Amino acid sequence: MMALALVASATAFAGDSDALKAIKKAKTYAEAAQLVKTSQLANDEERAEAYNKLVDLAMEKVGKETGTIAQNQAAVQLGTGKEEAYDTLGLADAICNAIASAIECNKYDQLPNAKGKVKPQYDEKNAQRIWAVRTHLVNIGQDEARKGNNAGVLKYWGAFLDSDSDPLFAAQDHEAEKGYIGQVAYFAGRYAFDAKDLARADKYFDIAMQDPEQKKDALTFKLYAAGSNLKSKADSLQYIEQLKGLYANDPENDVLLDKLFSMYDGMKDKAAQTALLDNHLAKYPNSFSALANKGMMAIAENNAEEGAKWLRKAAVASPENAVIQTYLGICLNAQAGQMDDTAKRKELFQEAIVAFDKAKELDPGRQAPWAYNRYQAYYNLYGADDPKTKEAELDAK
Numbered sequence: 245m246m247a248l249a250l251v252a253s254a255t256a257f258a259g260d261s262d263a264l265k266a267i268k269k270a271k272t273y274a275e276a277a278q279l280v281k282t283s284q285l286a287n288d289e290e291r292a293e294a295y296n297k298l299v300d301l302a303m304e305k306v307g308k309e310t311g312t313i314a315q316n317q318a319a320v321q322l323g324t325g326k327e328e329a330y331d332t333l334g335l336a337d338a339i340c341n342a343i344a345s346a347i348e349c350n351k352y353d354q355l356p357n358a359k360g361k362v363k364p365q366y367d368e369k370n371a372q373r374i375w376a377v378r379t380h381l382v383n384i385g386q387d388e389a390r391k392g393n394n395a396g397v398l399k400y401w402g403a404f405l406d407s408d409s410d411p412l413f414a415a416q417d418h419e420a421e422k423g424y425i426g427q428v429a430y431f432a433g434r435y436a437f438d439a440k441d442l443a444r445a446d447k448y449f450d451i452a453m454q455d456p457e458q459k460k461d462a463l464t465f466k467l468y469a470a471g472s473n474l475k476s477k478a479d480s481l482q483y484i485e486q487l488k489g490l491y492a493n494d495p496e497n498d499v500l501l502d503k504l505f506s507m508y509d510g511m512k513d514k515a516a517q518t519a520l521l522d523n524h525l526a527k528y529p530n531s532f533s534a535l536a537n538k539g540m541m542a543i544a545e546n547n548a549e550e551g552a553k554w555l556r557k558a559a560v561a562s563p564e565n566a567v568i569q570t571y572l573g574i575c576l577n578a579q580a581g582q583m584d585d586t587a588k589r590k591e592l593f594q595e596a597i598v599a600f601d602k603a604k605e606l607d608p609g610r611q612a613p614w615a616y617n618r619y620q621a622y623y624n625l626y627g628a629d630d631p632k633t634k635e636a637e638l639d640a641k
Contacts, residue, residue: 260293261286267294273301273341288352295349296366299374302345305338306377333396336384339377340403346370350412367412375416378404382428394435398444401432405448426455430462437469445469460499463490467503480511495524498533505537517541532561536568543571548578559599566607570614573599577621593625604639616640 260268263283270276280294312330319325346366353364381404388396405428407413408421433448446469452462467487474480484507491500501524508516518541524534539554552575558568573596580592600618607614619640622633 261290264290264294267297270297270301273298273305273338276301277341287358288355289357292349292352292366295345295352296370298345299342299349299366299370302338302342303373305334306342309335309338310377310380332384332387336381336396336400339374339381340399342370342374343378343403343407346374347407347410347412368415371412371416374407375413378407379421382424385428389431394438398432398435398439398441401428401435402444402448405429405432405451408451422455426452426458426462429455430458430465433462433465433469437465437472442469442473463497463499467499471503471507477511480507483507484511496528496531498531501531501533502537505533514541530557530561532558532565535561536565539568539571539575543575548575548582551575552579563602564606566603566614567612569599569603569606570612570617573597573603573614573621574617577617577624580621580624590625593621596621597625 263279263285267276267279267283270279276294276298280298283294285291285294309330309332312328316327316330319327349370350364350367353366354362356362381400385397385400385404388400405425408418408425429448429451433445433452436442436445436448446466449462449466449469452458453466455462470486471483474483484504487500487504487507491497491504494500501520505517505520508514508520517537521534521538521541524531525538528534535554535558539551539558542548542550542554552572555568555572555575559565559572562568576592576596576599580589580596583589583592597618600614600621603612603614604618619633619636622630622636626633
């Protein structure tokens with residue numbers, strides 16, 4: 245029994261393993277990181293201590309460079325001396341290393357010890373000291389963007405964004421960064437998309453969407469990114485499910501409605517298109533997007549009367565939309581051309597002219613095809629020799 249007790253005592257009070265001793269003696273982050281990578285550490289407590297050593301070494305570099313920055317700022321304010329150069333990218337890389345090592349340290353630090361108890365030793369200190377310098381990544385990333393170093397931008401802004409939601413930093417003050425994190429996330433998402441890292445792009449766009457000022461642009465690009473890599477019917481169906489989930493959470497968002505409608509169109513699922521629009525209009529009868537899409541569906545089916553019915557409502561919902569005014573006029577032209585009733589025919593051409601004139605006013609550059617259709621309406625109502633018809637003819641040329 246005494247022998248067993250001695251063995252147990254020796255185990256309980258055993259010192260650091262040789263591997264951990266070597267790591268703790270390392271003088272540089274690179275040396276220590278290589279040892280951590282290749283060493284067999286005894287337990288989770290040693291792993292936590294080893295990664296904390298990496299944090300210490302990374303923060304030594306951070307402290308050196310931020311110290312120089314502070315001295316330079318003081319020199320400028322007091323006019324007392326010359327500014328010293330500092331290692332900008334070295335600072336950013338060290339912060340990234342500190343973040344990654346601290347998160348890994350925390351993973352082991354939160355595990356139960358030999359007695360089955362969780363007693364983290366490093367989390368609070370690491371979170372506080374890294375959080376205090378983490379915003380340097382935003383400015384340095386912006387500098388790299390000016391230089392055209394896309395990989396550097398994504399690395400530094402990515403580390404800033406990824407760490408924001410890590411549990412290690414949950415207790416830190418996130419309020420100060422609310423004014424700019426959405427913008428950083430939006431542009432980081434675009435850099436991730438350019439790097440063909442769609443998972444990260446999607447993650448960063450989701451962060452950007454929490455910012456009211458970035459929400460619309462971030463959502464638009466999120467949908468574009470997600471839809472840019474559809475290679476099969478299964479991909480399309482999965483994308484539709486993603487859109488349906490987003491739409492369910494934000495049903496008044498016309499961007500989502502349009503994209504979901506477009507995907508159903510691509511899948512040739514007219515029933516789903518119709519159900520989507522009808523259900524939407526039942527809740528939001530003045531929805532411009534739904535009204536416009538109902539009208540365009542009718543046009544695709546060569547139903548001018550139905551098209552005019554919905555586009556009239558769309559024009560009321562958004563009277564400054566030249567495209568809707570143009571296609572409303574086209575529907576009215578077509579409807580009038582099918583009329584035997586002279587009075588009704590005249591009335592429809594007059595209504596078409598009102599729509600086309602509005603389109604002309606809104607779209608002088610003729611991006612929408614109003615010009616020739618407008619001339620047709622004038623010709624059919626007033627004849628070829630009328631001055632108004634001739635004026636419309638000149639616009640059509």
